Amino acid sequence: PSGMGTTLTSARSLGRDLQITHVGDSRAYLLRAGRLHRLTKDHTYAQLLVDLGRLPSTDQADPRHRHILTNALGGSDREAKVDIDLMKLEDGDRVLLCSDGLTDMVDDPTIARMLTDAAGSQQACESLVQLALENGGRDNVTVIVAGYQLPHDA
DSSP, X not given: OTTOEEOEEEEEEETTEEEEEEESSOEXXXXXXXXXXXXXXXXXXXXXXXXXXXXXXXXXXXXXXXXOBSSOEETTOSOOOOEEEEEEOOTTOEEEEEOHHHHTTSOHHXXXXXXXXXXXXXXXHHHHHHHHHHTTOOSOOOEEEEEOOOOOOO
């Protein structure tokens, strides 16, 4: 149908380089040394209100405002504004790509704990999806986790 849009968050790694490409309200996170770092910024009305200083955080926004996209692929705007970031990976890093179906149902501290506790990427994905569904899972829950084992430099 006309006017429909979608979000996109992708990661591409080549050796120690990680490129994150982002449009919309899906997210990318990095777990490094037990700390969770959010790599993307939501393209939503709620985030716009935070950026303008009208709200202290998106967590305090009206839930409806957290789902109004200000940037998406497709939809009524012909040109999306794509965020592209490049960073260096370290040995032991875990990268999480996820839809808002996860982040609406599971808070960041819990995501960090589950990524830390999981034995591998598949277990992390399954545990995160299961918890989001148990917490009410009102939207699709998409989760991808990549773990990195990199050689130590001499």
